[in-house]
Amino acid sequence: MDFITVTQSLFEGFAITCLIFLLTLVFALPLGLLISFCTMSKIKAIKGVFKVIVWVIRGVPLMLQLFIVYYLPGMLSPTGLNPFGKLDNFFYFNLGIDNGGALLATLIAFVINYAAYFSEIFRGGIESIPRGQYEAGKVLGMTKNQIFKKVVFMQVVKRIVPPMSNEIITLVKDTALARVIGVIEIIKVADMFASKAIIWPLFYTSVFYLVFVGLLTVLFGFIEKKLSYYKV
Amino acid sequence: MAFLEVCDLRKCFGETEVLKGVSFTMEKGEVISVIGSSGNGKTTLLRCLNFLETPDDGTITVGGKRVFPVATEEEKTGGNRLTFGLVFQNFNLFPQYNALRNVTLAMDIKDENELRAAGVKSKERKAILKQRKADNVQTATALLERVGLKDKLLNYPCELSGGQQQRVAIARALALSPDILCFDEPTSALDPELTGEVLKVIKGLIDEDRTIIIVTHEMGFARNVSDKIIFMADGVIEETGTPEEVFDAPKSEKTRAFFAKATEKE
Ligand SMILES: Nc1ncnc2c1ncn2[C@@H]1O[C@H](COP(=O)(O)OP(=O)(O)O)[C@@H](O)[C@H]1O
Ligand SMILES: [Mg+2]
Numbered sequence: 345m346d347f348i349t350v351t352q353s354l355f356e357g358f359a360i361t362c363l364i365f366l367l368t369l370v371f372a373l374p375l376g377l378l379i380s381f382c383t384m385s386k387i388k389a390i391k392g393v394f395k396v397i398v399w400v401i402r403g404v405p406l407m408l409q410l411f412i413v414y415y416l417p418g419m420l421s422p423t424g425l426n427p428f429g430k431l432d433n434f435f436y437f438n439l440g441i442d443n444g445g446a447l448l449a450t451l452i453a454f455v456i457n458y459a460a461y462f463s464e465i466f467r468g469g470i471e472s473i474p475r476g477q478y479e480a481g482k483v484l485g486m487t488k489n490q491i492f493k494k495v496v497f498m499q500v501v502k503r504i505v506p507p508m509s510n511e512i513i514t515l516v517k518d519t520a521l522a523r524v525i526g527v528i529e530i531i532k533v534a535d536m537f538a539s540k541a542i543i544w545p546l547f548y549t550s551v552f553y554l555v556f557v558g559l560l561t562v563l564f565g566f567i568e569k570k571l572s573y574y575k576v
Numbered sequence: 577m578a579f580l581e582v583c584d585l586r587k588c589f590g591e592t593e594v595l596k597g598v599s600f601t602m603e604k605g606e607v608i609s610v611i612g613s614s615g616n617g618k619t620t621l622l623r624c625l626n627f628l629e630t631p632d633d634g635t636i637t638v639g640g641k642r643v644f645p646v647a648t649e650e651e652k653t654g655g656n657r658l659t660f661g662l663v664f665q666n667f668n669l670f671p672q673y674n675a676l677r678n679v680t681l682a683m684d685i686k687d688e689n690e691l692r693a694a695g696v697k698s699k700e701r702k703a704i705l706k707q708r709k710a711d712n713v714q715t716a717t718a719l720l721e722r723v724g725l726k727d728k729l730l731n732y733p734c735e736l737s738g739g740q741q742q743r744v745a746i747a748r749a750l751a752l753s754p755d756i757l758c759f760d761e762p763t764s765a766l767d768p769e770l771t772g773e774v775l776k777v778i779k780g781l782i783d784e785d786r787t788i789i790i791v792t793h794e795m796g797f798a799r800n801v802s803d804k805i806i807f808m809a810d811g812v813i814e815e816t817g818t819p820e821e822v823f824d825a826p827k828s829e830k831t832r833a834f835f836a837k838a839t840e841k842e
């Protein structure tokens with residue numbers, strides 16, 4: 345098996361890795377913000393429910409959550425058929441993606457899981473903003489929404505960049521878990537070579553991760569620098 | 577009827593009764609200094625006037641209009657809030673904005689809220705706001721020049737000294753032209769050599785006949801600029817009168833003890 349062919353195959357797997365990464369971020373960030381509001385809600389019932397949800401999601405292994413999301417709907421349905429399995433054809437014919445049902449299940453599990461982690465980062469950031477900032481906004485006649493958008497939000501962003509970058513870099517590597525339910529991401533591709541007794545592509549995948557994480561590190565460094573003109 | 581009438585204001589935090597029935601009146605253009613030792617409810621009084629705390633009891637009337645209690649949250653936030661302005665002890669500037677933006681932000685938002693309340697359509701609103709924004713920059717620039725920060729317009733709070741930050745905060749409060757401007761120990765967080773520049777700015781405002789309530793430990797300043805002194809002790813107004821009356825011939829034992837202690841410190 346020559347280097348070029350392996351590289352091409354790995355790139356196909358890596359595209360799926362990147363897809364999981366990007367879509368998880370796009371949906372988990374806003375959902376995490378929403379959850380953080382719920383865990384800080386003045387209404388005790390909402391606060392309690394969401395604290396428990398965050399505890400469960402952070403307390404159960406992500407791999408297990410993948411299994412649950414992927415298999416549970418099928419087990420509960422009267423026909424016993426996995427609804428995600430039925431989506432495979434749709435994904436294959438429309439987007440050319442194999443095992444698309446599993447990919448969708450992965451996205452659902454990842455978005456929920458990462459939103460829970462992000463929500464705690466947002467909560468920490470929001471709660472660290474001094475009360476005086478809210479009060480200044482209030483006496484200047486701003487509404488709660490306006491205070492959050494115009495006064496608090498950018499201060500929160502600045503504070504959460506370091507913990508967020510950590511979590512986001514972890515996400516890059518967590519995508520490899522998706523293979524347990526059959527998503528053909530980069531390690532799964534390398535694994536298929538390994539089953540033919542070609543081991544080196546497995547090690548080769550680390551280059552893809554390293555380059556990706558390297559780029560992210562540069563990006564976060566850039567953002568931190570961009571935000572360094574003020575202190576919070 | 578006086579311009580501001582505060583009647584029997586009460587406020588508890590849990591078990592502690594912090595304001596035990598505070599009443600006073602004030603005319604337009606008057607300057608009142610509130611003095612007294614720490615923990616006697618001075619800040620709480622200002623916070624009640626600025627709707628940062630909800631009093632448990634009592635009334636606040638401004639220009640014949642009841643501002644507390646009012647029937648709806650709407651009335652409190654809409655308009656009434658901006659009857660008062662507040663300058664905080666520790667400035668509370670917005671760190672991510674430069675001095676100019678700190679001043680214009682609330683002006684822009686006020687314009688937007690007013691247009692929204694008037695039911696102006698989104699597209700029209702944007703056009704009007706664009707013009708207003710430009711005007712606000714002009715106004716804010718003039719205000720910052722007035723507090724002596726002409727060359728600091730584009731500096732961020734972290735690049736300014738405490739005295740400069742407090743002057744930005746004063747410009748920010750002035751920008752919304754409140755009827756009554758409150759200061760809560762505006763120089764207490766400052767190094768001694770920086771208090772002068774801030775007091776000078778406040779003195780300038782007083783000379784313009786603004787209506788001002790100032791909580792301060794600067795006795796000399798209070799005496800020089802005030803029309804009326806309020807001495808607070810233990811959640812009530814222990815003594816009130818002209819500076820001469822209160823400083824030169826205090827009637828209450830507590831007032832005398834407070835001054836004795838204050839001079840001791842100096
Ligand atoms: N939010 C609050 N919760 C509980 N106690 C408070 C709160 N704000 C003020 N107090 C208490 O009220 C008393 C008066 O405080 P304050 O109005 O700040 O006094 P001053 O400004 O005269 O020093 C203090 O004993 C203080 O501990
Ligand atoms: Mg105080």
